[in-house]
Amino acid sequence: MRHTTEYVQGDVEAVRALVREHPWATVVSHVPGRGLVSSHYPVLLEQDEDGIVLLSHVGRPDERLHELGQHEAMVIVYGPQGYVSPSWYDTSPAVPTWNFAVAHLYGVPELLSDEENLQVLDRLVAHFERVLPEPYLMNGTIANSEYAARIVHGTVGFRLRVTRFEAKEKMSQDKPAEVVERVVTALGEPGPYRNPSLAARMAALHGLDMGTAAPTTDDGTPAR
Numbered sequence: 287m288r289h290t291t292e293y294v295q296g297d298v299e300a301v302r303a304l305v306r307e308h309p310w311a312t313v314v315s316h317v318p319g320r321g322l323v324s325s326h327y328p329v330l331l332e333q334d335e336d337g338i339v340l341l342s343h344v345g346r347p348d349e350r351l352h353e354l355g356q357h358e359a360m361v362i363v364y365g366p367q368g369y370v371s372p373s374w375y376d377t378s379p380a381v382p383t384w385n386f387a388v389a390h391l392y393g394v395p396e397l398l399s400d401e402e403n404l405q406v407l408d409r410l411v412a413h414f415e416r417v418l419p420e421p422y423l424m425n426g427t428i429a430n431s432e433y434a435a436r437i438v439h440g441t442v443g444f445r446l447r448v449t450r451f452e453a454k455e456k457m458s459q460d461k462p463a464e465v466v467e468r469v470v471t472a473l474g475e476p477g478p479y480r481n482p483s484l485a486a487r488m489a490a491l492h493g494l495d496m497g498t499a500a501p502t503t504d505d506g507t508p509a510r
Contacts, residue, residue, distance in 0.1 A: 287390055287452050292460060295453035301389050302338055304365050304453070305331055309413075312362040313344070315352040323351050329361065330410060338391060338448035341406045343398075349442040354395050361391045361446060368481040370458065374472040375465050385484060389453035395444040403443030404434060457488045466492050 295301065305311075311329045316322055325348050332339035340361060344354065352359065365387030372380035398406065408424045415421035424434040458466050466488065473485035488494075 287388075287454060290454070290456070293454045293456045295387070295389070295455040298338060300455075301391075301451060301453050302331060304387060304389055305329060305338070305340070305363050305391075308363055308365050310364075311340075311342070313342075313352065314360045314362065315354070315357065317351070317353050317357075320351075325352065328410060328414075329363070330406070330413060332445065338451065340391065340393075340446040340448065341409070341443070342446075343403060343406060343410075343441040343443040345441050349397070349444075352395075354442065354444060355397045358392055358394050359446065361393075361448075363389050363391065365455075366481070366484040366487045368473070368484045369479050370469055371472070371479060374469050375461070376468060377465060383456075383458075385456050385458060385488065387453075387455045387457070387487060389451055391446070391448045391451045393446045393448045393450075395446045398443035398445060400438055403441060404438045406443045407434065407438060407441065455491065457491045459491075463492070467494060470494060 309328045309330065310326065312324055312326050314322060314324045325344055327342050327344060329340045329342040332341050344352070348354075367384065367386035367388075370383045370385050372382050411424045412421070415423060423430065425431045458469055461469070470485045470488050470492075473479070473481045473488070
């Protein structure tokens, strides 16, 4: 990833927050004789751990394709991203750009036992279901528990202790405050590049209080 000093995100807690808020990840391995292999899975943070420790699983036979646990892997997590038009700057000259938040997390995956994997799958389902009025939990009923115990053999769980990471948060840090405000406002307004989540991310990073110009969601309610 290109190193641009003003966009580097080196704060561990900020990267942990990125994982929590955007858990859909890309797992990349370089396998001798096969080349690059990539897969896509949700990830969770290990609880009560210092640093960044990821938990996830892959469906068989991905663990063999990646040679999971035999060498370093890279996990990529993405935050809000989107196109930024120079027409919003009200300055000249100007060029278009793309704002984004991303982190590359490196480590050697540790394979989990079936019992540990089942616990991770249970946590993963609960994490996403808990916001629903009637959450569907893996161990919510005897039938669910028995089904989960059967399907766990079709997946391989892993823990990845991140030994190093590269992260970037490109949110118009190179622009004057008045330009940043115009971009945030434009991203929150109706149009082909309306992007409330990116607008909210930019506003938070720059400490902006946009007031009535705050970005809204698709139904017109304020973005959180």
